[in-house]
Amino acid sequence: MADALTTWIDRYRRAWESNEPDDIRALFTEDASYRTEPFAEPWDGHIEIVEGWLDAQDDPGAATFEWRLLGQDGPVYFVEGVTDYRDGPIYSNLWIIRLAEDGRAEEFTEWWMEQEPDQD
Known part of the structure; x- marks a missing residue:
């Protein structure tokens, strides 16, 4: 099922770039929950997820994203990522x-933390 994860992340990146409501909805079940931080109130269902996503959207091409699978427990995947904003910070993601x-x-x-700039 790791192929399912790769497909899902590819579709997530497509939605991240397009900010199209149909692309966003296609990622989630109708009753899904999306937490932007571990203890934040979730966005529940398609309406809240699309609204929350569009309120916080990035411009297309604003960032690159690299990721790797840390582990899997049945249908649950743990992913480490790095989001590098062209004109801004770099974030570590879980x-x-x-x-x-x-x-x-x-x-x-998702968890995200800004990386400290290199001290070179």
């Missing part, structure tokens, strides 16, 4: 994604 059988996310939680 994602926990629970995929439904159809490949959409039922739950998504």
Whole structure:
């Protein structure tokens, strides 16, 4: 099912670049929850997820994203990523994604921390 994760992240990046509501909805089950921080109130369901995403959207091409799978427990994936904003900070990311059988996310939680600039 790691192929399902790669497909999901590719679709996430497409939605990140397009900010199209249909691309965003396609990532999540109708009753999914999306947490932008581990203890934040989640965005629940397609309406809240799309609204929250669009309120916090990035401009297309604003960032690059590299990731690797840290582990998997059944349908739950643990992903480490780095988001590098062209005109801004670099963030370390940890994602926990629970995929439904159809490949959409039922739950998504992200942690992100700004990396310190190099001291060279």
